[in-house]
Every structure is written in C-alpha cells, then in structure tokens.
Amino acid sequence: MTDTPVRTRPQPPLLAIIRYTLLAAAGNRRGRWMAVAAIGSVLFGLLATALNGGAGPALANVARPGLFALVLPITCLVIGDAILGSELRSGAFTFTWLSPVAPWQITLGRWCSGSLIAGATLGPAFALAAIVAGVPDQAGALALAGVTGATAYIAVFMAIGCITRRAAAWSLGFVFLTERLVGSSLSAVAQWSPSWEADAVFVGLTHDVADHARSGIPQGWGAVVRLGLITIVALVVATRGLRSLRIVGASD
Amino acid sequence: MSDTAALPPPPMPPPLDPAFVAAPSVVVSNVSVWFGQMVVLSELSCSFGAGVTGLLGPNGAGKTTLMRAMTGLLPTNQGQVTIEGRLPRADREVHRRVALVPEDEAVPAGLTPRQLCTYVADLHHIDERSVVDWALQMVDMVPVADRRMDGFSKGMRQRAKVAAALVKNPLVLILDEPLNGADPLQRRRLIDLFRRLGDEGRTIIVSSHVLHEVESMADRVIVLVRGRLAAAGGHRAIRDAMDGVPRQILVRADAGRRLAVALLADDLVAGITIEGDDLMISTTSARDFAFLLPQVAKTHGVGLREVRPLDDSLESLFQELLR
Numbered sequence: 388m389t390d391t392p393v394r395t396r397p398q399p400p401l402l403a404i405i406r407y408t409l410l411a412a413a414g415n416r417r418g419r420w421m422a423v424a425a426i427g428s429v430l431f432g433l434l435a436t437a438l439n440g441g442a443g444p445a446l447a448n449v450a451r452p453g454l455f456a457l458v459l460p461i462t463c464l465v466i467g468d469a470i471l472g473s474e475l476r477s478g479a480f481t482f483t484w485l486s487p488v489a490p491w492q493i494t495l496g497r498w499c500s501g502s503l504i505a506g507a508t509l510g511p512a513f514a515l516a517a518i519v520a521g522v523p524d525q526a527g528a529l530a531l532a533g534v535t536g537a538t539a540y541i542a543v544f545m546a547i548g549c550i551t552r553r554a555a556a557w558s559l560g561f562v563f564l565t566e567r568l569v570g571s572s573l574s575a576v577a578q579w580s581p582s583w584e585a586d587a588v589f590v591g592l593t594h595d596v597a598d599h600a601r602s603g604i605p606q607g608w609g610a611v612v613r614l615g616l617i618t619i620v621a622l623v624v625a626t627r628g629l630r631s632l633r634i635v636g637a638s639d
Numbered sequence: 640m641s642d643t644a645a646l647p648p649p650p651m652p653p654p655l656d657p658a659f660v661a662a663p664s665v666v667v668s669n670v671s672v673w674f675g676q677m678v679v680l681s682e683l684s685c686s687f688g689a690g691v692t693g694l695l696g697p698n699g700a701g702k703t704t705l706m707r708a709m710t711g712l713l714p715t716n717q718g719q720v721t722i723e724g725r726l727p728r729a730d731r732e733v734h735r736r737v738a739l740v741p742e743d744e745a746v747p748a749g750l751t752p753r754q755l756c757t758y759v760a761d762l763h764h765i766d767e768r769s770v771v772d773w774a775l776q777m778v779d780m781v782p783v784a785d786r787r788m789d790g791f792s793k794g795m796r797q798r799a800k801v802a803a804a805l806v807k808n809p810l811v812l813i814l815d816e817p818l819n820g821a822d823p824l825q826r827r828r829l830i831d832l833f834r835r836l837g838d839e840g841r842t843i844i845v846s847s848h849v850l851h852e853v854e855s856m857a858d859r860v861i862v863l864v865r866g867r868l869a870a871a872g873g874h875r876a877i878r879d880a881m882d883g884v885p886r887q888i889l890v891r892a893d894a895g896r897r898l899a900v901a902l903l904a905d906d907l908v909a910g911i912t913i914e915g916d917d918l919m920i921s922t923t924s925a926r927d928f929a930f931l932l933p934q935v936a937k938t939h940g941v942g943l944r945e946v947r948p949l950d951d952s953l954e955s956l957f958q959e960l961l962r
Contacts, residue, residue, distance in 0.1 A: 396766060403761035410754060411747035478743030482755065482803060485710055485734045486762035634712040 400488040404496025405503075411479070412469040412504060421504070424462040425512035428454060428533075432516030442521035447589070447596040449520070450529065454513060455586040459536050460562040463505060464555070466537075467544030470501040472554050475634065484634060494549075494626045498542055498618075505537035528592040531611070536585025539614040542621035543581060549628025574603030581617060584610045657872035658861065660688035664811055664842045665709060669718035672704050672866075679704045680866040682718070687811075687844055691837035693857030693874070694846040701866035702846040703742055706813050709844070710739045722811055735763060738804035742815035742846075744796055746788045752799040753784040759806045774805040777832060779825070793820030801829070811842040818852055830856045850877070879926075886925050890918040890932065891945035898941045907931055919949065 398406070431453035438445035474480040483493055513533035517526040547561065548554040562582070570577040577583040583604060590600045591607025600606050605613045655661060663686035672680040680701045694702050707713040709720050711727030711734075719726060727733040747755060756771040775784045778798040783791075788799060797820055804812060814833070818826050833856050837843045847853045853860055854874045862870040862877060870877055892898045895918050899911045902920065907928050912919040922928040925948070936943050 397764050398761040400762050400764070403758055407747070407750070407754075407758045410749045413749045474747070477745030478741045479745045479747050481710075481712060481739060481741050481743075482747070482759060483762065484712065485737065485739055486759070487731045487735050488762050489731065631714070633714065634707065 400486075401492050401496050401499075404483065404488070404493060405500050407483075408470050408497055408500035409503065411474070412466075412500065417465055417469050420462070420465045421508045424458055424465075424508055425515075427458050428509070428512035428516045429519055431458070432519035435516075435520035441595070443525060443593065443595040444599065446517060446520040446522055446525060446529075447593070447599045450516075450589060451586050451599075454516065454529075454533065455536065455582050455589075456567060459509065459533060459585060460540055460566075460582060462509060463501075463537050463540035464544055464558050464562075466501045466504050466508075467541050467548065467558070468555065469504070470497045470541075471545055472548050475548065475632075478634075480634060490629045491622075491626045494545065494622055494629060498538075498545060498622060498625075501541040501545070502534075502538040505541060506534045509533040509537050525589075525593050528589050531592070532585045532589035535588055535611050535614045536581050539581035539584070539617045539621070542618040542625065546621040546624040546628060549625045549632055574601070577601065578604040578613065579617060581614060584614050584617070588614070657859075657876075658685040658868055660686050660859075663688045664723055665844070666721045667705070667709070667718070668720070670705075670708060670715045670720060671717035672701075672708055672713060673716055678866055680708070680715075683863075683866065683868055684718075685861055685868060685871065687842050689837070689840045689842055690859065691833055691843040691845060691857040693853030693860040694844055694863065695848065695850060695853050695860050695877070696846075696863035696869070697848055699865075700848075700863040702848075702863055703815055704866075705863065706739060706815050706844070706846060709813060710734075710737055712739070735807065736810035738807055738809035738812050740797070740800045740804050740812075740814040740817050742819070744793055744820075746791070746796050746799055748789045749787065751785050751787055752780050752802055755788070755799060755803050756806045759803045763807045765806065770806055770808070774802040777805055778802045779828065794822060794825055797821060798825065798829070801832075809841065811844070812836060813844045815846050816848075817845060818847065850874075886922060887949045888920045888922060888925065888928065889945070889947050889949050890920055890943065891916055892918065892936065893942040893944070894939075897939055898936060901935045901939050901941075902932070905931060905935070916944075 431449050432446065434453070435442065435445040435449040438448060471480075474483075510530045510533060514526040514530040517523060517529045543561070544554070544558050547557050551557045565576065566580040566582050570580045570583055583601065587601065587604055587606045587610035590596055591610055604610070665687040667683055667685050670680055670683045671678065683705065694705065696702050704713060708715050709722070709727065714728055722733050722737055725733045727737065750758070752775060753771060756774055760768065760771055772781070775781050778801050780795075780798055780802055783795065788796060791799065797817055801814070801817060817833075818829060821829060833843050833845060845853070845856060857874060860870075860872065860874045860877045861868065890898070895913060895916045899913055899918050902908045903911060907922050907924060909921040909923055911921070920928070932946065933943070
C-alpha cells in the first residue's frame with residue numbers, strides 16, 4: 388500500500404454500473420451498427436417523400452414497417468447484446484456479479500445504459516427522418532415513439548437474455564413471430580408489443596394520421612404508459628432471471 | 640502407580656481426511672453439478688483453509704465448474720458450498736471478501752485496468768482509492784494502467800483480472816488457471832504474490848492442469864478427475880502417487896534409435912514408438928525412469944535434447960489416480 392491513502396467518496400453502485408456499461412459497450416465496436424441504424428432511419432424518411440397522399444400519412448406508412456418493425460428492434464437487439472449478452476457469453480459479467488450489489492441495481496444500471504445509447508442513437512435519427520420526410524412538426528412525436536419503444540425493447544431483450552440460453556434466437560423469435568406474425572392479427576398480443584405500442588405513440592400524438600391508428604391498443608400518451616408498464620414488467624423478469632442465472636462463461 | 644496413570648489413554652483423534660482442513664473457510668459438501676445429461680461434479684466433498692491450495696486435474700475435470708460453484712456463479716444441483724459459513728449463491732454479502740479470477744480471456748474491452756479496478760472498488764463501496772494503485776502495482780500493471788485492454792496479450796489480461804480481484808482485499812481468492820499466457824518472469828512474480836497472500840492467512844485456491852505449476856505455489860493439492868475427487872494432500876504425496884503409475888514420455892535425443900535399443904533392454908520400458916528423432920516411451924514407473932534415462936544416455940553417449948510427459952499420458956495418469 389502507499390503511505391498516504393487517498394480517500395474519495397466512491398461512486399454509488401448504480402452510477403458505477405451505468406458508467407462501466409457505457410464504457411464497456413463503447414469498446415465493443417458496435418458504433419457501426421448505430422451509424423447504420425441512424426442512416427437507415429433517415430433513408431426511410433427519404434422513402435416517405437416518394438409516396439403519394441401527403442407527407443404525414445406517407446411517413447406513417449413508412450414508419451410502421453420500416454422504423455418500428457425493423458430499425459427499432461434490430462438496433463435494440465444490438466444494444467441489448469452490448470450491455471449484457473456479450474458480457475454473459477465472454478465471462479466479463481463476473482466482475483459485476485461477484486459484488487454485494489443487489490441484482491435489481493445491476494439490471495437497472497444496465498438498462499439505463501442501454502436506454503441512454505438507444506436514446507442518443509434513435510431519438511435524433513427518428514427526428515431527422517421526420518424532417519427529411521417533410522413533416523418537421525412530427526419530429527418530436529416520432530423521436531418520443533422511438534425512444535420509449537427502445538427503452539421497452541431493451542428491457543424485454545434483457546429479460547430474454549436472463550431467462551434463456553440462446554437469447555439472440557429467442558429475441559428474434561419474439562420480434563418476428565410473436566410481434567409481427569401473431570401481433571399483426573391479435574390486438575391482445577400487439578398491446579404488449581414494444582413495436583406496435585411505439586407505433587401507437589407516434590400515431591396517437593400525430594393528428595393527421597388518425598386513420599392509421601390500430602384499434603384495440605392504447606394510443607398516444609396511453610401507449611407511452613403501456614410501454615412504461617412493459618418496461619417495468621420486463622425489468623422485474625430480468626432481475627428474477629438474473630438471480631437464478633447459471634453464469635458459465637466462455638470456457639465452459 | 641497412580642489412579643490417573645491407570646486410566647486408559649484418551650482416544651486418538653481420527654486422522655483428518657486429506658481432502659479436508661482443520662479450520663476451513665470454504666467447505667464443499669457433497670456437491671454435484673450437471674448440465675443436462677452430463678455430470679460435471681459428482682458428490683464432491685472437500686474444504687479449503689488458509690494458504691495456497693492447488694486444484695489439479697486434466698481439462699474437463701470440473702475445476703472451473705467447482706470454482707464457479709464456490710463463488711455462487713453456478714447453482715449446485717446437489718449439496719452445498721459455504722464460505723465462512725454463508726451460502727454464496729444466496730447471500731451477496733459473501734462477495735465482499737471473495738474474489739474470482741476467471742479463466743476466460745475476456746475483459747471489458749473498452750476499459751483500462753485502472754477503470755476496471757475503480758469499478759470493482761465502487762461496487763464494493765471502497766473509499767480508499769489508493770487500493771487501486773496498490774492492486775495495479777502488485778501485478779506490475781502501473782505502466783499500462785491507463786491503456787485500453789483491447790490490445791492486451793492474454794497474460795496482461797490475466798494480470799488485470801488479478802488486480803481487479805485484489806482491490807476488494809479478499810479473504811478467499813479463487814484463481815482459474817491464472818498463469819496462462821504469462822511470461823516466465825511474470826509467472827514467477829504471480830507465484831510469489833499468491834504465496835505471499837497465502838502466508839497472510841488468506842485462502843488461495845489456484846487451478847491448473849500442470850503439476851509442476853501447482854507444486855511451485857501450493858503446499859496442498861486437490862486432484863479432480865471427471866468431477867470426482869481423485870487425490871488430496873501435500874504435493875509430494877501427489878507426486879509420489881503419480882510417479883508410480885505407467886505413463887508415456889517423449890524423448891528427443893541425438894541418436895534416438897541407439898537410445899531406444901538400449902532402453903528396451905530394461906524392464907521399466909514397456910514399449911517405444913519411434914517417429915523421426917522422437918521416441919515415445921511407455922514406462923511402468925515415471926519416477927524410476929527418471930533415474931534410468933540419463934544413466935543409459937550417458938553410457939551410450941547419447942545427448943538428450945528434450946524429455947517431457949505427453950499430454951494424453953497426463954490424462955491417463957489422472958485417470959489412474961482415480962482407481
């Protein structure tokens with residue numbers, strides 16, 4: 388030990404986890420994915436200008452299959468892997484797990500980090516997509532829909548990562564089979580789907596695309612609340628899953 | 640004769656099973672772990688106390704699984720592990736004084752060793768920040784403490800993980816193949832460090848599949864084979880047990896065929912396979928063969944270039960211990 392111990396106030400564990408996760412995720416070289424997601428979003432906005440029937444409805448037509456059903460889940464899947472999945476696979480998660488910090492704080496810290504990354508990537512990208520599509524007044528609604536949808540998606544993917552062994556396959560199954568295939572026909576499923584609810588946030592907060600609203604699921608601010616509920620439920624499931632996780636590492 | 644003298648002598652305490660220690664900090668009781676149909680640990684019981692204990696066994700013996708079960712990373716399917724009387728899987732406070740250096744090469748790529756150590760200090764609410772510098776100093780990482788770990792070699796990553804483990808001043812330090820990738824100098828320093836930590840009264844558990852590596856740092860050895868306890872005790876006893884069983888030894892010599900002919904005349908040599916200059920020698924006793932080989936080589940004027948046991952021979956050697 389050095390002779391003069393330096394005492395500083397340690398960072399609260401939750402903040403330490405958020406900071407660490409952001410640094411570790413940055414080192415995962417997933418920046419390219421984020422750039423592709425942002426550029427893709429803007430291109431979908433550009434695509435909307437090619438459609439007839441007014442800029443607002445055109446953007447709504449493009450946003451549902453392009454932004455909410457494709458860009459949003461895939462980006463969140465990449466972020467979810469960066470903040471938890473890759474560490475579980477590699478064994479680096481042991482640094483966090485072997486500490487007295489409560490599992491809920493670990494889950495919350497990781498989710499906050501993922502949400503910050505998603506918000507910083509998708510919020511501006513979705514807003515820019517609306518501007519490029521010629522409806523700048525819808526930029527705020529589209530960005531809000533993207534960010535709230537992303538926070539819910541990240542929580543859901545974390546939960547899947549904590550309760551299944553092949554998280555990527557299960558997550559893709561959730562997006563394309565449960566949400567797109569089943570959720571397209573059953574509102575009971577769609578109202579618990581981040582993709583459909585993010586779309587409902589956008590449609591519900593945008594007045595000239597009211598006919599795009601899907602019946603049977605909450606719209607606008609109601610959809611924001613529903614996404615919050617999805618997020619809370621998923622975080623609880625993730626925390627419970629984390630407690631019973633078998634952390635085997637890369638060498639096993 | 641006095642009355643006292645007439646009393647029968649007190650019964651001698653039963654000799655302690657070498658798998659157990661008198662004052663354990665880590666107790667493994669009848670632990671079994673399986674993944675699907677594969678049993679990785681089978682009804683394993685042993686204990687660990689102050690000092691360095693080597694966990695020896697071939698690849699796939701269950702060393703990593705046992706270490707992960709000891710730290711609570713893996714639940715046990717049967718039996719339990721306690722650290723200082725507490726269950727690591729259920730009681731997260733245990734992690735304040737238990738550290739694991741995993742075998743996995745992966746460290747958080749975007750971080751520097753200092754950031755990793757600071758993170759561990761934050762998680763454990765350690766306000767004395769000089770402990771981070773101390774831990775980095777212990778593993779000679781100060782010069783590269785602020786470099787991102789992306790470009791680190793395997794040995795450097797291992798040392799960064801050891802530093803992160805030292806930050807929490809652990810009472811129990813569990814190291815999974817910690818010398819992998821380390822150069823000879825670092826290897827020596829790490830061994831000295833582990834011994835010093837053991838001498839301070841900490842429980843240090845080090846796994847390896849190389850006997851001489853374990854011998855150099857541990858006084859006590861636990862041998863695992865196929866998830867079962869194969870042997871336990873001082874490393875001399877383990878060495879003696881191992882030397883007495885048949886094994887294959889690779890010998891590289893200047894005049895291999897001449898040496899082979901000479902060796903075949905001795906009963907110790909069960910067979911020799913010649914591949915170029917390499918002799919694969921099956922011997923009934925490695926210990927006796929170690930005395931025989933240099934004598935025969937000297938007598939016949941043959942220079943020895945390399946002598947080492949074959950890895951698959953080591954596997955069979957461990958199997959032999961299990962019998």
